[in-house]
Amino acid sequence: MKILRMAIAAAALAIGAQIAAAETSWNMATAYKDENFHTRNIAMFAADVEAMTGGELKITLHTNASLLKMPEIKRGIQTGQVQAGEILLSAYGSEDPFFEVDGIPFLSRGQMTAWQVYELTLPYIAAKLDEQGLMPLFSVPWPGQGLYAKMPIASVSDYEGVKFRAYNALTARLAELMGAIPTTVQSAEVPQAFATGVVSAMITSAATGNDTKAWDFVSHFYDVSAMNNKNMVIVNRDAFEALSEDVQAAVLAAAAKAEARGWIMSNHAQTVTTAVLADNGMVVGKPSAELVDELKAIGAQMVDEWLAKAGDRGQDFLAAYNALE
Numbered sequence: 001m002k003i004l005r006m007a008i009a010a011a012a013l014a015i016g017a018q019i020a021a022a023e024t025s026w027n028m029a030t031a032y033k034d035e036n037f038h039t040r041n042i043a044m045f046a047a048d049v050e051a052m053t054g055g056e057l058k059i060t061l062h063t064n065a066s067l068l069k070m071p072e073i074k075r076g077i078q079t080g081q082v083q084a085g086e087i088l089l090s091a092y093g094s095e096d097p098f099f100e101v102d103g104i105p106f107l108s109r110g111q112m113t114a115w116q117v118y119e120l121t122l123p124y125i126a127a128k129l130d131e132q133g134l135m136p137l138f139s140v141p142w143p144g145q146g147l148y149a150k151m152p153i154a155s156v157s158d159y160e161g162v163k164f165r166a167y168n169a170l171t172a173r174l175a176e177l178m179g180a181i182p183t184t185v186q187s188a189e190v191p192q193a194f195a196t197g198v199v200s201a202m203i204t205s206a207a208t209g210n211d212t213k214a215w216d217f218v219s220h221f222y223d224v225s226a227m228n229n230k231n232m233v234i235v236n237r238d239a240f241e242a243l244s245e246d247v248q249a250a251v252l253a254a255a256a257k258a259e260a261r262g263w264i265m266s267n268h269a270q271t272v273t274t275a276v277l278a279d280n281g282m283v284v285g286k287p288s289a290e291l292v293d294e295l296k297a298i299g300a301q302m303v304d305e306w307l308a309k310a311g312d313r314g315q316d317f318l319a320a321y322n323a324l325e
Contacts (some may be wrong), residue, residue, distance in 0.1 A: 140262030145224030
């Protein structure tokens, strides 16, 4: 009996070790608050992964830049500090021009064209990420970008000399072409930047305006729908390939579900969060025809500047994109 009990105990330990080996835990970083629709979508993705893998893969989500700040996330995934994370894709235009296509003002006008841009550029984006030991899981756009100011804005000249919040190279360039002074400020730091006078205007979505309580520091919002920048959830390729084929398939299925759901959530957020700005006392309106024309002219110049960097690949993309219109 003693020998039998020892055999049973040994078998139980072996089974337990197999189960433990089958369970994998990932850390995932995002810089946005829990209430943000991107974060809520990612939380549902993590829950779907755990359910669809029967608990074989568990993802712990670290929100609001609590583990890594936004500029640190991509590098953190590459080095294995975390296995997955969410990035603002256009912040990495210096690594490849195709990372920032969706940040060119008025190239992508609304979700339909944002999706077309995404489909046409994803092969280029995925190829570059693969070179960096990464792979994309899914991407979701922000609602259309709008202009925020402490005063009424009738034309681009109203931004002359104004300290303007930038969050990537393209918004910095946009500010320069508007005559404003660009200053890089991450989303989580926006309220403090306005409070201390570091910036006094910005272009961002109504969703970010809600997250940062923009009504506390600006009075006007103009829904110019300049661009639909995308966030992308990416994963360390080695970490993904270390999963079993069944778990890999489940992750990809959960990612496809999150992408479809996220685009719907983004569209809904456009309406809801714009209404919240108005409910909190902001003047929410459409831009003047003069302002729109001026911004479109700036956008056309920025397309030309982007093409100079993107070369033949950029020309191929633009030709394919224009052929869809």
